Amino acid sequence: MLRIELKAAQSGQPGHGELTVHGWQEGSDALELTVQRNQDGRYLGENGEWDTSPSWHALGGLHLVDEKLSGEVGPWLIDPLMLDPQMAYMLQLRNEDGSDKGVLRILGTILSSKAAGNSTHDEKKVERKAEPEQDIVPVVPEVLPEPPAPASEVISAPVSEPLVVEAPSAPPPQIPVAKKGSKLPLILVTVLLILALAVAAWWFLLRAPSTDITPSDTPAPVVGAMAGCSAQALSDAREDLSFIQACLKSNPSSEQVLEVIAVAKDAKRCGVVQRLYAHKAQSGDAAIAYAYAREYDPAHYSSGGCIEAADAETAMYWYEIAVNNDPDNQDASQRLEELKK
Known part of the structure; x- marks a missing residue:
């Protein structure tokens, strides 16, 4: 029985992985591979779907050294397997010299080709559009020198208005008020004490019931877990x-x-x-x-x-x-x- 392992390709390119088969003795020419999943016994088809009958896929680019067959495989194999990497898969290899099979072991994290996206394609589009627009750029500086003049005028106009100081007229009435009665500080302290007591009463009388309800709700998620x-x-x-x-x-x-x-x-x-x-x-x-x-x-x-x-x-x-x-x-x-x- 073969020992078959699959891990991410050294290039790190999504949709590609490195397949290693230990114990293969039948050479590396004209290899074919069939993949069967254990959930329902279906086989990987030519179009990436799972069929009831086995399909044999040509397996090229693998090298055999001391009964160890290894090489890179692409999205045709990686993408269907990564739809459910926790599934158990049986792989069978064959060529003119013989055949053997083994259960696939997926090592580490392997990304499907869908993770690559289209960023490279989009960047090329941007570069092509940017070239013809460069002829228009030199015209823009000729229009820019005129706006600074009105900007400075607009800034200087409102500066003169805030210079009218109206604040000194407010403080004079406040000075005699503090001198008219020495009982004012006591009144303010009393009002503050009343407000503090009212706030404390509201906190303990009205807010306390809500804290009693919270602990009764917390055990439910624990039981579910x-x-x-x-x-x-x-x-x-x-x-x-x-x-x-x-x-x-x-x-x-x-x-x-x-x-x-x-x-x-x-x-x-x-x-x-x-x-x-x-x-x-x-x-x-x-x-x-x-x-x-x-x-x-x-x-x-x-x-x-x-x-x-x-x-x-x-x-x-x-x-x-x-x-x-x-x-x-x-x-x-x-x-x-x-x-x-």
């Missing part, structure tokens, strides 16, 4: 994708994920089953990878579920992830060795 990955949350969710996103954001334990998967199986919500399995297993959850491997293992496979058929090679792939992250899992190690025979 705890139920983000549970059987009840799954039954309440109408869309699988929104539930999966909320479930994964809550950072659930392996036990929680397995419980949700069991409920999703009974409800025939296979999209939830496949995506939770694939995401948690690829992220290094040994328990989930082990359970996912048993779904495909011919020795443990049961029909009527979300896995259409047993597949020893797919089971080997998930057993390897389980063993790599949990070397003490003796059953996973034993089944992996038995399937390799």
Whole structure:
């Protein structure tokens, strides 16, 4: 079974990635590739859509060195995969010498070609329009010298009006008022005290009830967050994708994920089953990878579920992830060795 990895291209260009295939021994001439996703078993078609029958895509530009096949692939492969990078994909290679397959592992962040935009195309348009307009630019300075003269006149005119000082007429009445009565400061202090008491009374009597209501509202979001990955949350969710996103954001334990998967199986919500399995297993959850491997293992496979058929090679792939992250899992190690025979 091949070990296939995909990461962003060294050039960083959106829509391009570097494909690496470990264990390929059949040469690099006339290679063809087919891609199958595990959610519904559909294959990547010629037009980027997902069809029920396999389509073989010519795979050029890859170089083989010591059973390691590597090279750059373009938007024809990157764009369909980046629509749902958390999905598990099975890739099969073939040429005249033989064929082999493996589960794709997507490493890091890869951008689709849509992220590139049309900035380069727009810049060229701007440059072409700017050239003919340069002949008109020298005419503009001839019109500019006249505005400064009226501008200075307009500024000097209003300056003379603010020079009429009317402020000194206001202060003289205020001076005798302060001298007429010595009780004025006491009256002002009393008024200020009354206002301060009124404000304090309004704050404690009228504002206090609103603060009592706020704590009662805060527990609700906490309860919802705890139920983000549970059987009840799954039954309440109408869309699988929104539930999966909320479930994964809550950072659930392996036990929680397995419980949700069991409920999703009974409800025939296979999209939830496949995506939770694939995401948690690829992220290094040994328990989930082990359970996912048993779904495909011919020795443990049961029909009527979300896995259409047993597949020893797919089971080997998930057993390897389980063993790599949990070397003490003796059953996973034993089944992996038995399937390799």
